[in-house]
Amino acid sequence: MFGAGSLSQAINIYVVENIAQTLVALGLVAALIKLLRIADPALRIRLLLLPIAVPLLAAPFYYAVFPNRQELPVLTLDKLIDLDEKISTLAGLPSLYVVIESLFFALAALFLTKGALTVAASLYLRRRYARLAPGACPRIDRLLESILQRTGGGKRPSVLFTPCEEVRCCVFGLGRAYILVSKGLLDALPDEHLEAVLAHEVAHVRRHDSRLAGILVVLRHVLFFNPLVPLLARRIACESEKATDRLAVQMSGKPVAYAESLVGMWRVLPPARDHGHGEARTFISRGPHLRERVLYVLEGSRQPTPRLHRWMPHMAGAALFTGLFFVC
Numbered sequence: 001m002f003g004a005g006s007l008s009q010a011i012n013i014y015v016v017e018n019i020a021q022t023l024v025a026l027g028l029v030a031a032l033i034k035l036l037r038i039a040d041p042a043l044r045i046r047l048l049l050l051p052i053a054v055p056l057l058a059a060p061f062y063y064a065v066f067p068n069r070q071e072l073p074v075l076t077l078d079k080l081i082d083l084d085e086k087i088s089t090l091a092g093l094p095s096l097y098v099v100i101e102s103l104f105f106a107l108a109a110l111f112l113t114k115g116a117l118t119v120a121a122s123l124y125l126r127r128r129y130a131r132l133a134p135g136a137c138p139r140i141d142r143l144l145e146s147i148l149q150r151t152g153g154g155k156r157p158s159v160l161f162t163p164c165e166e167v168r169c170c171v172f173g174l175g176r177a178y179i180l181v182s183k184g185l186l187d188a189l190p191d192e193h194l195e196a197v198l199a200h201e202v203a204h205v206r207r208h209d210s211r212l213a214g215i216l217v218v219l220r221h222v223l224f225f226n227p228l229v230p231l232l233a234r235r236i237a238c239e240s241e242k243a244t245d246r247l248a249v250q251m252s253g254k255p256v257a258y259a260e261s262l263v264g265m266w267r268v269l270p271p272a273r274d275h276g277h278g279e280a281r282t283f284i285s286r287g288p289h290l291r292e293r294v295l296y297v298l299e300g301s302r303q304p305t306p307r308l309h310r311w312m313p314h315m316a317g318a319a320l321f322t323g324l325f326f327v328c
Contacts, residue, residue, distance in 0.1 A: 008101055011104070013059070013063075014059055014060070015225050017055070017059045018055045018056070018059060018223065018225075018226055019055075019225070019226050019227075019228070021054065021055035021058060021059070021324050021327075022051050022052070022055045022226055022228045022229070022232075023228065024324065024327055025050055025051035025054055025055060025320050025324065026051040026228060026232070028316070028320065029047050029048065029050055029051055029316065032047065032312065032316060033047060036309065036312070038309055038312065039305075040243075040305040040309065041239040041240070041242040041243035041246065041296075042239075042243045042246075043305065043309055043310065043312060043313065044239045045212075045236050045239045045240060045243065046313035047312065047313050047316060048232055048235055048236050048239065049232075049236065049313075050313065050316055050317050050320055051228065051232055052219055052223070052229055052232055052233075053317075054317065054320045054321055054324065055226075055324070056219070056223065057321075058320075058321055058324050058325070062325055066325075104225070107224065107225075108224070111221045111222075111224035112221060112222070114221060115217065115218055115220075115221025115222065118217055118221070119174065119214065119217070119218065122172055122173070122174055122214065123174065125172060125178075126160065126173065126178055129160035129161060129162050129180060130160065130161050130162075131158065131159070131160055131161075132159040132160060132161040132181070134156065136161075137161070137186075139186065139191070139194075140159060140181070140186075140198070143191065143194060143195045143198050144156060144157075144159075144198060144202070146195065147195065147198060147199050147202055147251055147252070148202075150251055150252070150253065151250075151251050154206075157177065157178075157179050157201075157202055157205045158176065158177075158178045158179065159178070159179045159180075159181060160178050160179065160180045160181070161180075161181060161182075161183075162180065162181075162182045162183070163182075163183045164182045164183060164184060165182070165183060165184045165187075166182055166184045167182065167184045167185045167188050167189075167265070168180065168181070168182035168184065168185060169181050169182065169185050169197050169198075169201060170201070171201050171204040171205055171209065171210050172210055173210050174210065174211060174214040175211075177204070177205045177208070177210045177211075179198070179201045179202070179205065181198075185197070189261075189264070189265075192257055192261070193257075193260070193261040193264050193265070195252065196248070196252060196254075196257060196258045196261035196262075197261060197265065199248040199251045199252050199258075200244055200245065200248040202248075202251065203244040203245075203247035203248040203251065204244050206247065207240075207243065207244060207247065209240050209244060212236075212240065213237070213240075216233045216236060216237075219233070220233055238289055238292070241289070241293060242292070242293055242296050245258070245262075245293055245296060245297050246296075246297075249297055255297050255298060256298070258297055259294045259297045259298050262290060262293060262294055262297070263290075263294065266290055
């Protein structure tokens with residue numbers, strides 16, 4: 001794809017195999033979810049991570065353990081490369097593969113730099129906002145205490161405050177997770193809806209969703225050449241919100257009030273904007289995803305998960321890691 005050099009050939013093999021393996025793995029995982037009717041969002045997240053994680057690790061492992069493994073037919077490009085070099089030499093033009101190779105490495109440098117800046121920005125954000133110490137906002141303290149009491153106690157999450165008039169509430173942090181609330185949020189919501197929002201963010205903290213989101217941000221930039229990775233990352237983010245809704249409803253014990261809070265937040269929200277939080281997890285949803293979350297809270301969040309389904313990610317991961325060796 002990029003040239004006849006050993007480094008270029010290795011990149012060529014990895015890029016093509018990664019995309020092919022992701023496509024195969026995604027098809028199998030989607031079929032598994034549909035056939036078994038897996039509704040638990042936490043299990044769906046683990047299954048949807050497989051088409052990203054398995055191809056990321058499988059190809060290097062295959063060629064490290066089996067260096068003489070046969071390549072895919074699409075990777076046998078030596079004749080095309082030789083033909084391109086002959087034509088470019090006769091025409092006095094640069095090789096097409098040299099141009100593509102240069103463009104690929106330029107894009108790689110751009111995406112890796114962007115990913116590094118996103119991670120650095122998320123680490124800096126906690127210094128940008130004021131920390132809300134216990135006692136600084138009695139309303140927040142009272143609602144958080146009520147949430148923690150219903151869930152058996154636990155450590156109070158760190159809360160940051162911004163005087164912004166926009167309605168903003170999210171969780172971010174690659175290591176320690178922080179809940180960010182804005183003045184606009186406190187002014188716009190009554191206690192019942194604010195409690196639902198805080199329960200949602202506390203659930204994100206307990207599920208360590210900001211770490212998962214940070215990992216997905218890194219993978220999206222490292223695997224920039226794979227168009228399926230952003231699609232999977234968005235689907236995982238949607239399932240993460242549903243899993244958090246499920247835990248938040250268990251915390252509050254009020255599914256109807258929680259669903260009303262989802263709709264209420266949608267009504268008072270400004271147009272969607274990127275505030276530079278990178279991997280932040282938020283209560284906010286719009287469009288079809290909002291309807292999907294409301295229906296799940298009211299109808300699906302109380303459905304039990306069959307015991308067999310809990311082993312599906314492990315069995316599917318082992319099957320994919322083994323099977324892809326013979327397929328692609």
